[in-house]
Amino acid sequence: MMATVTLLYFASLRERVGRASETVSTAAVDLAGVYDEARARHGLDWPREHLRVAVDGEFARWRDAPVAGSEIAFIPPVSGG
Template sequence: MKTVRVLYFASLRDAVGLAEEDVSTEALDLAGLYAQVAQRHGLQWPTAHLRVASDGAFARWSDAPQEGSEIAFIPPVSGG
């Protein structure tokens, strides 16, 4: 079991109601971690529409979460 800090941005933050939370996970990859928090919070965004970052750098969904890492889930953002 690993504990990571998950950061939510933009519409994900609004849907979850939190900017960040510590999550204990047995997920083998970042896609599994996202599936875990998506189920917990009822998120509907598919990974194909999101970016993921680990410790401040963009990551691949197949990367493994590391103990103590900061994982960010980033939805598309529009601006004007």
């Protein structure tokens, strides 16, 4: 079953993708799979273990299922300075 979701990219991920968000259809069964699709599509090199994921503004678990119509944010570590 396909779910249409909006992906939000922050910091270095946004720079790599070249935009802050995109709407995609996914057949992934969990958020990890959604990220894996985005990695393949955009050549992202951040390992999932180094990122946080959030759904509709709340931190989520990689094993959570994507929900149609939701916003999924991929958040890399923020370096201070």
